[in-house]
Amino acid sequence: MPATSRAQVPAAERAYVLTKSLILSGQLPGGTLISEGEIAERTELSRTPVREAFLRLQAEDLLRLFPKRGAVVVPVAPGEAEDVLELREALEGAAVRRIARREEPLDDVVPVLAGLVDAQREPARTGDVVTFAEADTAFHRGIVAASGNALAERIYDTLADRQRRMVVQAVRPRPNLLDVLVEEHTALLDRIAARDADGFAETLRAHLDATHRTMTGR
Structure with a gap:
């Protein structure tokens, strides 16, 4: 970051952004x-x-503070992970059902989502897990955004940090999974293009099961 830009960013914000990035990236x-x-x-x-940043991250359930000792990074609990997955299934499934009911062509939906899938190919090829997790989150969020339900989109945004962290956690020990996920996202897009809401729900469930639930044994 250039010196002039660094000077313009409040110190507590810089500490917050760095620490949060280290947590979400799995570092x-x-x-x-x-x-x-x-x-x-x-x-x-x-x-x-830094203390201000830690307090902010504690409020987001990413850190747990211990006076005079420091802070511990809060793990993603298995129960919380399942909660996130269930919410994602509900929100994305509802979004595709709404998209499928549209009478007009999906010319403003499918190309945008296809671009978000394409953005995953390079980080998948190079094994850039952090960038891939960001692209993965953008694609799934894009599905909800395409439905036009602003309230659902705002709710989905509250899952973004947990979603990125879960993707990194799932993929880092299994780098070969990156190419598989790109193909699974392509299959999800095909279901949307065909207005097959039931098929999308089944494919999404299988996608989340294979990526995340196999890690927790659920």
Whole structure:
């Protein structure tokens, strides 16, 4: 980040963005103990803005603070992961049912979603798990956005951080899964293009089962 840009970003925001990025990317896995001093050193900041950032991340359930000891990265609990998956199935399934009912052609939906699938191919090829997780989240969010239900879109956005973290956690130990996920996303897109809401729901369930539920044994 250029010096002029860094100066314009509040110190606490810089500490927050860096720490959150380390958590969501899996560089700080669940259960990791971190200190204010460690983040202060990375960001070249004092501990005061780092403390503010830690408090903010604790409010988001990403950190648990322990006075005079530091903070522990909160793992994604199996029960919470299942909650996220169930919400995703409900929101994405409802979105595709609404899309399928449209009388007009899906010319403003399918090409956009196809572009979001294409954006996954390069990180899948290079094994860039973090970038792939962002592209994965963008595709699934794009499905909900395409339905035109603004309320559902806002609710879905609250899952974004957990969704990205879960993708990184699922894919990092299984890098060969990246190409498989691109093909599964293509299959989901085909169901949308065919206005096959029931088929989409079945394909999405299988997709989430294979990617996430196999990791937790659910």
